[in-house]
Amino acid sequence: MAPSAIVETTSYANNPILTPTEPSTAISKTPILESASPSLLHRSLFEQPQTVSSASGSYLTLHDGRQILDGCGGAAVACIGHGNEEVMAATMAQMRKVSYVHTLSYTVDAAEELAHLLLHNPSSTNAHDFEKVYFVSSGSEANDAAMKLSRQFFFEQGQSQRKYFVARRQAYHGNTIGAMSVSSFVARKIPYEDMLLPYVSFVSPAYAYQYAQASESEAQYCARLIAELEAEFLRLGPENVISFIAEPVVGATSGCVASPRGYFPAVRKLCDKYGILLHLDEIMCGMGRTGTYFAFEQEEVVPDVVVVGKGLGGGYAPIAAVVISRKIVDGLRSGSSVFNHGHTYQAHPVACATALAVQRIVSRERLVQRCAKMGQLLERLLRETFGESKYVGDIRGRGLFWALEFVKDKATKSPLPKAIGFGLGVQQAAFDLGVALYPGGGTVDGVNGDHVLIAPPYIVSEADLTTIVRVLKEAYDLKAKSLE
Ligand code: PLP
Numbered sequence: 001m002a003p004s005a006i007v008e009t010t011s012y013a014n015n016p017i018l019t020p021t022e023p024s025t026a027i028s029k030t031p032i033l034e035s036a037s038p039s040l041l042h043r044s045l046f047e048q049p050q051t052v053s054s055a056s057g058s059y060l061t062l063h064d065g066r067q068i069l070d071g072c073g074g075a076a077v078a079c080i081g082h083g084n085e086e087v088m089a090a091t092m093a094q095m096r097k098v099s100y101v102h103t104l105s106y107t108v109d110a111a112e113e114l115a116h117l118l119l120h121n122p123s124s125t126n127a128h129d130f131e132k133v134y135f136v137s138s139g140s141e142a143n144d145a146a147m148k149l150s151r152q153f154f155f156e157q158g159q160s161q162r163k164y165f166v167a168r169r170q171a172y173h174g175n176t177i178g179a180m181s182v183s184s185f186v187a188r189k190i191p192y193e194d195m196l197l198p199y200v201s202f203v204s205p206a207y208a209y210q211y212a213q214a215s216e217s218e219a220q221y222c223a224r225l226i227a228e229l230e231a232e233f234l235r236l237g238p239e240n241v242i243s244f245i246a247e248p249v250v251g252a253t254s255g256c257v258a259s260p261r262g263y264f265p266a267v268r269k270l271c272d273k274y275g276i277l278l279h280l281d282e283i284m285c286g287m288g289r290t291g292t293y294f295a296f297e298q299e300e301v302v303p304d305v306v307v308v309g310k311g312l313g314g315g316y317a318p319i320a321a322v323v324i325s326r327k328i329v330d331g332l333r334s335g336s337s338v339f340n341h342g343h344t345y346q347a348h349p350v351a352c353a354t355a356l357a358v359q360r361i362v363s364r365e366r367l368v369q370r371c372a373k374m375g376q377l378l379e380r381l382l383r384e385t386f387g388e389s390k391y392v393g394d395i396r397g398r399g400l401f402w403a404l405e406f407v408k409d410k411a412t413k414s415p416l417p418k419a420i421g422f423g424l425g426v427q428q429a430a431f432d433l434g435v436a437l438y439p440g441g442g443t444v445d446g447v448n449g450d451h452v453l454i455a456p457p458y459i460v461s462e463a464d465l466t467t468i469v470r471v472l473k474e475a476y477d478l479k480a481k482s483l484e
Pocket of ligand 1: 075137138139140141143172173174175247251252281282283284285309
């Protein structure tokens with residue numbers, strides 16, 4: 001079948017996530033399978049992906065020699081920057097020592113030391129009661145594992161009637177069937193709706209900019225959300241609910257949305273009231289990205305299970321982790337004593353050693369603290385530069401995790417027409433000007449509205465931060481002019 005038929009026959013043909021977009025000047029629209037470059041066989045049917053030939057610090061070098069300042073760390077992944085020799089040496093050393101063993105019978109020092117660092121990190125300010133760590137290869141797997149672990153916890157206590165996961169709309173937890181089932185990334189779910197997990201329910205996002213009423217105080221908005229959550233628990237029967245799943249700072253879907261003050265402590269109280277587990281997803285916002293080691297440290301709560309990913313390996317290894325509380329571990333300990341789950345490559349020795357090297361650098365160089373400090377500069381620059389911009393409705397974030405939400409009308413906060421693909425256009429224009437940013441769609445209702453995400457490595461210099469914001473403004477002005 002010709003590649004064009006694959007997309008055009010679907011009902012999501014206008015979705016910017018799934019369909020080809022207007023190419024930037026540097027990108028050819030020739031379908032790869034029909035192109036004269038048969039060597040480009042990876043992933044994309046339509047767009048010629050940029051080939052990156054080397055990367056160092058905060059910069060990528062493309063095949064054609066152009067330098068791109070990495071203003072988003074991929075998808076908020078790169079934290080110590082690219083091309084770190086110390087990490088490479090640790091990776092090689094582990095390969096020489098033990099490249100692979102199966103965790104059914106073995107562990108390695110690197111996995112144990114990395115787990116120890118996650119459980120007892122000197123940068124972590126919160127007292128918590130985590131006891132074990134489970135390493136997997138991606139954020140989606142981590143969420144699936146945490147969901148299964150939570151279900152097994154109740155199953156072994158004779159509460160097998162607990163089947164429901166409650167999650168928030170406009171959140172993203174991954175692309176595997178389990179993680180996608182609790183996600184509301186509408187574009188990614190469309191073809192699979194009728195094959196997702198049946199026992200999932202959704203409540204409103206905690207997203208004041210779009211959904212708090214003008215007459216409401218922050219406390220009133222928060223109380224409304226908590227009342228809705230409790231009503232949903234009661235509707236399902238709280239004794240049937242396994243966990244409530246949420247990102248402390250929502251990343252890919254809405255763009256760096258933190259919940260109103262008091263929200264998470266009230267959620268924690270509600271979960272405790274009904275014996276429901278609190279599962280926090282810090283795949284994107286964790287590992288220092290928001291300026292604290294765990295993002296939940298800024299919320300005055302401790303979850304029963306938290307998943308971390310991207311920044312854990314910093315892009316040097318595909319690794320994510322499920323960090324598990326003593327309560328859940330005790331539950332299993334008094335039951336079967338094994339987590340009924342597993343992957344061939346879980347706790348892969350080389351991935352663990354690589355992530356350990358990344359995390360040792362983060363600790364030694366005090367990069368979480370640096371992230372918080374550089375975040376203050378980024379916030380100031382963004383507010384000074386975009387405070388008066390016509391189509392920038394909201395500027396929000398924490399640490400080095402910031403987004404601009406684009407709107408048609410600041411007074412009504414209504415989204416720009418989806419067909420314009422404004423955020424994507426800003427991202428592409430910025431790329432052509434030498435800065436990589438991360439675009440996002442579905443900001444307003446999971447479908448409409450867009451934003452651009454800024455998430456540079458924690459080692460980014462002040463000069464580079466200034467460049468990122470200057471180029472972002474140039475790119476924004478270009479797109480804004482095209483709307484006049
Ligand atoms: N959870 C969140 C909050 C994410 O942002 C992502 C990815 O963007 C995932 C889970 C899925 O992680 P992965 O792409 O590694 O499977």
